[in-house]
Amino acid sequence: MKFIHDIFDSLRPAFADNRKLSKLKPLFDATENFFFSAGLTTSTGPHVRHSMDIKRFMSMVIVALIPCVLAGFYLFGWRIIPIIITSYLVGGLVEVLVACLRKEEINEGFLVTGLLFPLTLPPDTPLWIVAIGVAFGVFFGKEIFGGTGRNLFNPAITGRCFVALAYPTHMSGWIEPGSSVFGRIFDFWPFSMLWGATAPEAVTSATPLLAVKTGQQPEWLDLFIGNSTGCIGETSTLAIIIGAVILLAFKIANWRAMLATLVSFFALAAIMHYFQPQRFASAWFHLLAGGIMFGAVFMVTDPVTGPATNIGKYIYGTLIGVITILIRNLGGYAEGMMFAILLGNTAAPLIDYMVIKVYNRQFIQEGRT
Amino acid sequence: MLIYTQDSGNYSLKLEKTVDKTFMKYKGGYNIRLSNPPTGNVLALPTPEQLFLTRHIADIYFDELMVSPDEKVDQGQALARCNKGPLNMHAPMAGTVKYITDNQIILGQLNSNTAPTKVTPGSTQDTIFSSGCFIHINEVYSGKIPAKDSIPQAIFVRIANLDNYVMASEIELMGSLQEFCSGLKLLADISKDTILHVVVTKKQAVLAKKIKNDTADISNIELVTIPPRYGLDNTRLIADRWGYRADQHIWSISPQGIFALARAVNQGEKTTYTYMSVSGPAVNRPQYYKVPLGYPIADLLKASEVKDCPVRVINGGVMSGIELAADQTGVTGDIAGLTVLENNSARKLLKFARFGLDDRRFEDFFTTDMQGEVRACVSCGYCQSVCPAGLLPDYLHKLLYCNDLDRAQSAGLNKCVHCGLCSFICVSKIELTEQFIKGQAQLKAEQHKSSEGQA
Ligand code: SF4
Ligand code: SF4
Numbered sequence: 001m002k003f004i005h006d007i008f009d010s011l012r013p014a015f016a017d018n019r020k021l022s023k024l025k026p027l028f029d030a031t032e033n034f035f036f037s038a039g040l041t042t043s044t045g046p047h048v049r050h051s052m053d054i055k056r057f058m059s060m061v062i063v064a065l066i067p068c069v070l071a072g073f074y075l076f077g078w079r080i081i082p083i084i085i086t087s088y089l090v091g092g093l094v095e096v097l098v099a100c101l102r103k104e105e106i107n108e109g110f111l112v113t114g115l116l117f118p119l120t121l122p123p124d125t126p127l128w129i130v131a132i133g134v135a136f137g138v139f140f141g142k143e144i145f146g147g148t149g150r151n152l153f154n155p156a157i158t159g160r161c162f163v164a165l166a167y168p169t170h171m172s173g174w175i176e177p178g179s180s181v182f183g184r185i186f187d188f189w190p191f192s193m194l195w196g197a198t199a200p201e202a203v204t205s206a207t208p209l210l211a212v213k214t215g216q217q218p219e220w221l222d223l224f225i226g227n228s229t230g231c232i233g234e235t236s237t238l239a240i241i242i243g244a245v246i247l248l249a250f251k252i253a254n255w256r257a258m259l260a261t262l263v264s265f266f267a268l269a270a271i272m273h274y275f276q277p278q279r280f281a282s283a284w285f286h287l288l289a290g291g292i293m294f295g296a297v298f299m300v301t302d303p304v305t306g307p308a309t310n311i312g313k314y315i316y317g318t319l320i321g322v323i324t325i326l327i328r329n330l331g332g333y334a335e336g337m338m339f340a341i342l343l344g345n346t347a348a349p350l351i352d353y354m355v356i357k358v359y360n361r362q363f364i365q366e367g368r369t
Numbered sequence: 370m371l372i373y374t375q376d377s378g379n380y381s382l383k384l385e386k387t388v389d390k391t392f393m394k395y396k397g398g399y400n401i402r403l404s405n406p407p408t409g410n411v412l413a414l415p416t417p418e419q420l421f422l423t424r425h426i427a428d429i430y431f432d433e434l435m436v437s438p439d440e441k442v443d444q445g446q447a448l449a450r451c452n453k454g455p456l457n458m459h460a461p462m463a464g465t466v467k468y469i470t471d472n473q474i475i476l477g478q479l480n481s482n483t484a485p486t487k488v489t490p491g492s493t494q495d496t497i498f499s500s501g502c503f504i505h506i507n508e509v510y511s512g513k514i515p516a517k518d519s520i521p522q523a524i525f526v527r528i529a530n531l532d533n534y535v536m537a538s539e540i541e542l543m544g545s546l547q548e549f550c551s552g553l554k555l556l557a558d559i560s561k562d563t564i565l566h567v568v569v570t571k572k573q574a575v576l577a578k579k580i581k582n583d584t585a586d587i588s589n590i591e592l593v594t595i596p597p598r599y600g601l602d603n604t605r606l607i608a609d610r611w612g613y614r615a616d617q618h619i620w621s622i623s624p625q626g627i628f629a630l631a632r633a634v635n636q637g638e639k640t641t642y643t644y645m646s647v648s649g650p651a652v653n654r655p656q657y658y659k660v661p662l663g664y665p666i667a668d669l670l671k672a673s674e675v676k677d678c679p680v681r682v683i684n685g686g687v688m689s690g691i692e693l694a695a696d697q698t699g700v701t702g703d704i705a706g707l708t709v710l711e712n713n714s715a716r717k718l719l720k721f722a723r724f725g726l727d728d729r730r731f732e733d734f735f736t737t738d739m740q741g742e743v744r745a746c747v748s749c750g751y752c753q754s755v756c757p758a759g760l761l762p763d764y765l766h767k768l769l770y771c772n773d774l775d776r777a778q779s780a781g782l783n784k785c786v787h788c789g790l791c792s793f794i795c796v797s798k799i800e801l802t803e804q805f806i807k808g809q810a811q812l813k814a815e816q817h818k819s820s821e822g823q824a
Binding site for chain 2: 005033036037038039040041042044045046047048049050051052053054055056057059105107108109146147148149150251303304306308309310352356359360363
């Protein structure tokens with residue numbers, strides 16, 4: 001522990017102003033503060049502060065994502081690892097470059113984005129798509145707004161949306177999960193395949209959401225544990241539920257938006273199914289298939305891009321849930337979660353504005369009496 | 370429920386715990402365990418070498434001196450006066466005036482065994498001000514000591530005092546419930562139109578019932594119950610909830626003030642001592658004390674065995690308290706407790722990755738450590754969930770950040786009671802409370818300017 005401290009102490013002068021490496025100061029600071037807490041003391045009241053800081057806050061999200069990563073690894077094999085690494089490397093590079101240019105601190109937000117983004121991709125995605133997507137997401141989804149805390153759109157979803165629209169043919173590399181007890185943990189693919197060659201197991205256009213449109217009904221249990229084709233982190237509802245429990249137990253995510261999304265989604269799906277059971281799949285199916293659970297637990301609850309007010313969160317969640325099921329059932333796309341979240345992000349400031357308007361009116365009236 | 374015995378100057382008491390000072394509870398479902406809350410008996414301390422009497426109390430300054438250096442004074446003799454009232458500052462003990470500075474009068478060669486000078490009998494209202502009991506009273510909305518002839522519309526008696534580490538009110542009540550109730554009756558006598566709100570927490574129901582029984586014959590005493598959550602015990606919030614307005618005279622008085630009043634009227638005693646606690650993670654012996662006003666803080670800290678590390682001494686609880694210079698300062702009437710924290714800025718390896726639920730293990734982190742770096746607000750909403758005034762601190766922060774005072778005002782900036790919870794909880798470590806205090810001051814200055822402009 002002491003020797004790490006010494007390393008930083010000996011390196012610090014090299015990053016001082018007017019030295020060669022001064023441009024990389026944010027990188028140095030971030031690395032140092034990653035290892036050692038900042039060690040500042042309070043100057044004004046309150047004299048103590050809660051020990052939850054932004055690093056711990058973001059780390060918790062990563063902890064909550066681990067079950068999904070493990071599930072993805074089990075179902076789709078080791079090839080998800082290079083995808084995650086690429087996402088972190090490229091996303092981190094963009095973040096560091098922008099921070100150095102702006103001479104600001106490196107924000108911890110990209111640690112979450114870097115993991116969220118690959119989990120929303122099909123398992124057989126070429127790495128260059130991953131790189132383009134995460135770079136686009138971090139830069140246009142976040143940095144141009146001023147960094148974590150000021151961004152309008154969820155960076156992971158922004159990147160996902162970009163590659164889905166720009167490279168649709170490369171975004172349908174679905175892989176059938178392994179059928180043995182070991183999933184695909186021991187499966188091997190040639191490395192060349194990471195750069196674009198299609199995996200032998202790849203199946204095209206056969207996610208449950210598409211399948212159900214052609215009349216096939218998958219097994220419930222398969223959907224629940226994730227034994228179906230789909231994006232890396234999305235298929236296993238079980239893993240997502242474990243993540244949700246972690247998020248809620250540590251008070252990282254606000255339950256309001258999560259609940260509103262799922263309830264409104266489920267209710268509308270049930271109503272549609274009730275009136276036209278032939279045309280629309282059942283609500284339970286919709287809940288377990290596709291990205292709704294993953295989105296509701298990890299994307300809708302993103303505090304930055306959602307509304308800040310509690311009432312706003314209900315409205316926001318409801319909006320996303322309703323739009324998702326409408327796109328799924330009536331739109332041309334099989335999955336609507338991505339567009340619904342982006343739409344929700346766009347509406348969030350407006351929702352906040354309206355809620356606060358009403359809220360302020362309350363204050364003003366109170367002031368008069 | 371309050372059993373006490375008095376032997377040889379030390380009070381030993383058994384009391385049913387009604388406010389649990391080992392946990393800090395606040396809105397939003399937080400329940401944090403604290404180490405070293407004050408416990409046990411109330412200790413009387415030996416006569417000190419010197420008393421440091423502060424010439425500033427709330428908004429008043431005792432500018433007119435009535436003694437000169439080296440003069441011998443009796444207990445209860447007036448030392449200085451301010452023209453508001455006029456109000457006097459009394460000598461808590463007999464002794465000799467040693468120095469007089471702009472801020473303090475320092476007494477030496479103290480003698481605690483002399484006959485005190487008595488209060489001249491008068492109406493209750495007069496006695497409050499002539500006995501020195503006014504140091505325990507302030508106006509809820511302005512924070513000032515009330516004017517001598519102002520008749521309050523309402524008085525809030527703060528039995529519920531929920532800031533962590535400060536004195537549990539039971540300790541104050543230990544004097545005797547009877548005496549407390551007689552004080553209440555005297556206060557209720559000030560005017561038949563003054564309503565006395567006695568603020569208790571739900572858990573203090575037994576106590577509340579006793580008070581209710583003892584004062585059944587007085588019509589203008591009313592009990593107010595609040596949930597046992599820090600922040601909700603703020604008198605201004607309660608007054609707001611009861612529909613009082615900022616331009617009314619609303620008083621707030623601590624149980625100590627009630628006792629002081631009872632003693633002044635019944636026994637003619639002047640207010641010369643106070644009860645307080647010294648506790649916090651950085652003391653080895655958290656303790657309640659009965660001390661004369663002006664008692665040196667340094668002596669108190671020594672008696673409580675402050676740990677051997679850099680410490681910060683705070684007047685009040687950790688949330689809303691103010692840092693105090695321990696040297697050459699004396700106890701004042703508005704101190705309910707001193708909290709001593711380790712002034713720690715050690716850099717810890719991989720601190721954010723520790724295991725465990727924080728709330729239960731928070732005692733390990735209870736120092737003046739900032740706990741993280743300042744970042745942009747991420748709208749996590751924690752601050753909203755804890756704010757006892759029901760504000761949106763993150764929204765206010767954003768408005769003040771771009772200097773939009775008008776909109777901040779309509780978003781309720783003036784309703785902030787500086788409880789400190791939002792800054793405490795903020796994951797981005799933003800100094801919200803400080804920003805709001807500054808914003809309020811700015812608003813006031815602007816209103817002042819515009820009203821001058823009109824005149
Ligand atoms: S805004 Fe902050 S300091 Fe003010 S009352 Fe709310 S929580 Fe307390
Ligand atoms: S607690 Fe801090 S980061 Fe969270 S919403 Fe409030 S001001 Fe923003």
